[in-house]
Amino acid sequence: MPGKLYGIGCGPGDPEQITLQAWKILQRVPVVAVPQGRKNTPGVAAQIIQHHVPGTTRILPLEFAFSHDPATTTRLWERAVQNLLVPLQQGLDVAFVCEGDSSFYSTFTYIAQGLSAHPEIEIQVIPGVCSPCAAAAAVGVPLVQQTERLLVIPAFRGWQEVASALTHAQVIVLLKMAGQYPEIWQGLNTNNLLTSSYVVEWVGWPQQRIYRGLASYPNLQLSYFSLMVIRPQG
Amino acid sequence: MPGKLYGIGCGPGDPEQITLQAWKILQRVPVVAVPQGRKNTPGVAAQIIQHHVPGTTRILPLEFAFSHDPATTTRLWERAVQNLLVPLQQGLDVAFVCEGDSSFYSTFTYIAQGLSAHPEIEIQVIPGVCSPCAAAAAVGVPLVQQTERLLVIPAFRGWQEVASALTHAQVIVLLKMAGQYPEIWQGLNTNNLLTSSYVVEWVGWPQQRIYRGLASYPNLQLSYFSLMVIRPQG
Numbered sequence: 001m002p003g004k005l006y007g008i009g010c011g012p013g014d015p016e017q018i019t020l021q022a023w024k025i026l027q028r029v030p031v032v033a034v035p036q037g038r039k040n041t042p043g044v045a046a047q048i049i050q051h052h053v054p055g056t057t058r059i060l061p062l063e064f065a066f067s068h069d070p071a072t073t074t075r076l077w078e079r080a081v082q083n084l085l086v087p088l089q090q091g092l093d094v095a096f097v098c099e100g101d102s103s104f105y106s107t108f109t110y111i112a113q114g115l116s117a118h119p120e121i122e123i124q125v126i127p128g129v130c131s132p133c134a135a136a137a138a139v140g141v142p143l144v145q146q147t148e149r150l151l152v153i154p155a156f157r158g159w160q161e162v163a164s165a166l167t168h169a170q171v172i173v174l175l176k177m178a179g180q181y182p183e184i185w186q187g188l189n190t191n192n193l194l195t196s197s198y199v200v201e202w203v204g205w206p207q208q209r210i211y212r213g214l215a216s217y218p219n220l221q222l223s224y225f226s227l228m229v230i231r232p233q234g
Numbered sequence: 235m236p237g238k239l240y241g242i243g244c245g246p247g248d249p250e251q252i253t254l255q256a257w258k259i260l261q262r263v264p265v266v267a268v269p270q271g272r273k274n275t276p277g278v279a280a281q282i283i284q285h286h287v288p289g290t291t292r293i294l295p296l297e298f299a300f301s302h303d304p305a306t307t308t309r310l311w312e313r314a315v316q317n318l319l320v321p322l323q324q325g326l327d328v329a330f331v332c333e334g335d336s337s338f339y340s341t342f343t344y345i346a347q348g349l350s351a352h353p354e355i356e357i358q359v360i361p362g363v364c365s366p367c368a369a370a371a372a373v374g375v376p377l378v379q380q381t382e383r384l385l386v387i388p389a390f391r392g393w394q395e396v397a398s399a400l401t402h403a404q405v406i407v408l409l410k411m412a413g414q415y416p417e418i419w420q421g422l423n424t425n426n427l428l429t430s431s432y433v434v435e436w437v438g439w440p441q442q443r444i445y446r447g448l449a450s451y452p453n454l455q456l457s458y459f460s461l462m463v464i465r466p467q468g
Contacts, residue, residue, distance in 0.1 A: 009367070011253065019363060020257060021250035101363070103370035103377040112374070125371035127363045129253065129335070133243070136337035137359035140346070143337040150386040151403060152378065164402065168395075169385060 002121055003031075003092040005084065007112060009102035009128020010048045012225075013204025017134065018052065022126050025095050026052045031087045033060040033080075033096040035107055044225070045097040060087070060094070064107060081114035088121055101130040105154055105175065132173045135200035135227055139210055143229065144171050156180040159187030162230070166191075172230040178222035185218050193230055201226040236355055237265075237326040239318065241346060243336035243362020244282045246459075247438025251368065252286065256360050259329050260286045265321045267294040267314075267330040269341055278459070279331040294321070294328070298341060315348035322355055335364040339388055339409065366407045369434035369461055373444055377463065378405050390414040393421030396464070400425075406464040412456035419452050427464055435460040 006025050011017030018026075026032060032053050034046035042050070046059070053059070062080040065073040087094050102108045102125050115121050132152065136143035144150045151169035153161065156177050162184070165172055177184060181199075188194045199211040202225050211217050240259050245251030252260075260266060266287050268280035276284070280293070287293070296314040299307040321328050336342045336359050349355050366386065370377035378384045385403035387395065390411050396418070399406055411418060415433075422428045433445040436459050445451050 007371075009371075011361075014255065016255035016258070017253045017361065019245065019251045019253055021248065023254060024250070101367040101371075101377075103367055103375070105378055105380070106376070109376040109379045112376075123374065125374055127245075127251065127367045127371040129361045129363055130367055133335040133338055133361045133364055137241075137243075137335075137361040140357065140359055141337070142340070142343040142346075143335075144339055144386065144388070145343045146339070147389040149388070150384075152384040154378070154383070155381040161402075168398065 001091060003088040003090070003094055004122045004124065005088060005115065006093070006095045006124050006126055007102045007106075007108035008095050008097045008126045009100055009104075009106065009130075010045050010097050011129040011204065012100045012131040012134045013044070013048060013202060013208070014134075015048050015051055017129050017204055018049065019126070019128065022128065023052055025126065026097075027054065029057070029093045029095045031058045031060055031092050031094045033062055033084055033094055035064050035098065036061045038066060045099045048099060049097050058087075060084070077110045077114055081111060084111065084115070085118065085121075101128045102126060104130045131175070131203055131227055132229070134203045135229065138200055138203050138208065139198055139212070139229075141198075141231070156184065159183060162187060163191065166230070166232070170231065174228040174230070176224065177228055178224055178226045181220050181222055182218070184228065185214065188214060188230070193232060196232045197228060197230045199226055199228045203227075235325060237322040237324070237328055238356045238358065239322060239349065240327070240329040240358050240360055241336045241340075241342035242329050242331045242360045243334055243338075243340065243364075244279050244331050245363040245438065246334045246365040246368045247278070247282060247436060247442070248368075249282050249285055251363050251438055252283065253360065253362065256362065257286055259360065260331075261288065263291070263327045263329045265292045265294055265326050265328040267296055267318055267328055269332065270295045270297050272300060279333045282333060283331050292321075294318070311344045311348055315345060318345065318349070319352065319355075335362045336360060338364045365409070365437055365461055366463070368437045369463065372434055372437050372442065373432055373446070373463075375432075375465070390418065393417060396421060397425065400464070400466070404465065408462040408464070410458065411462050412458055412460045415454050415456055416452070418462065419448065422448060422464070423452075427466060430466045431462060431464045433460055433462045437461075
């Protein structure tokens with residue numbers, strides 16, 4: 001009988017922001033699969049869970065693409081699925097860990113789709129704290145309340161998209177916006193939204209930074225793990 | 235010196251879907267404040283955390299409104315804040331628990347706002363798993379992936395709003411939609427979206443129900459704790 005695969009969301013950074021459910025699975029599975037970081041360094045999920053996994057657990061590093069080339073991306077997903085199938089077909093349970101939540105822009109999604117050709121493998125998805133919720137908690141403000149609509153935009157395609165979104169959503173979260181920050185700042189400035197917005201970088205990590213009062217920060221050099229929340233007052 | 239207030243998101247239902255961080259705080263604070271359920275029964279957050287709190291911990295039930303009358307709602311928030319201030323001003327740390335995430339349409343938001351007149355009270359917000367992430371995990375599908383935009387609509391105001399949202403967001407989550415289900419079903423049917431949608435009721439609770447293939451369910455009688463995800467294929 002093949003092993004079971006768990007897709008585990010570990011929360012965005014703070015190792016204590018993993019759920020009891022995820023923590024217990026990590027204590028008992030014989031194999032923990034982790035996306036590798038750049039240049040064979042431990043990836044972020046691996047760093048989050050490193051103190052939760054017993055020393056005897058086998059760590060299975062999986063390579064994913066950091067490029068946007070679809071051919072490379074697809075080839076690496078397929079290879080990751082093949083690498084996961086080895087222990088699973090030996091009857092070993094495997095936990096695949098990812099940062100944040102396992103269904104929210106998560107690498108695990110592609111693993112699960114790749115395994116759909118192997119219906120004999122049982123999959124259980126374990127949710128986690130997603131980065132917008134952790135960021136709002138770190139800042140100490142509501143993310144959304146009452147009848148506010150929330151729009152999450154994972155890839156910035158120009159200020160016009162944000163301006164249009166603000167006509168039907170009260171709160172906007174921009175993910176992976178670091179490279180576009182100067183352009184976003186200009187749009188916020190033009191629309192008097194600098195005081196209604198904040199940026200959280202590396203939420204839950206020791207290097208976490210929170211930026212409010214964005215008028216003082218027209219040119220932030222942000223890392224990949226940054227998000228912005230725009231919440232105009234009603 | 236006054237006590238510290240923790241606003242703790244406990245996840246949407248499964249007691250194991252609380253974070254280690256939240257669990258450890260519940261183990262050590264002398265007072266745990268819980269929103270009361272209807273007719274003085276334990277509320278949902280109280281049920282989620284009941285096995286995580288030592289028997290010696292003082293439980294402080296707080297009454298909130300189940301009506302939409304603003305005067306009643308405001309009066310009860312103010313009284314809840316006054317009731318929390320008593321142990322806090324005695325120097326006792328207090329954990330206020332809520333279901334799901336503490337910043338995502340959470341009662342804790344109003345508590346924090348009410349306490350803003352008392353800057354001497356330190357507040358720390360502890361995030362949790364929010365219901366859309368837990369629902370996607372329970373169903374075993376991605377909530378959002380790649381460049382999909384996500385829109386969360388907490389109060390249904392008619393199908394036209396959903397149809398309009400679908401022109402600029404790929405995934406829609408409808409919260410608290412139980413009472414409008416028949417009207418939403420008609421809209422989904424007219425737009426060939428019944429197979430692209432699912433409903434999760436009481437996610438993480440023993441009575442959890444998942445409905446897919448909504449063509450078979452034109453007239454679901456859903457409870458308050460239900461949500462719908464609409465994710466048309468690209």
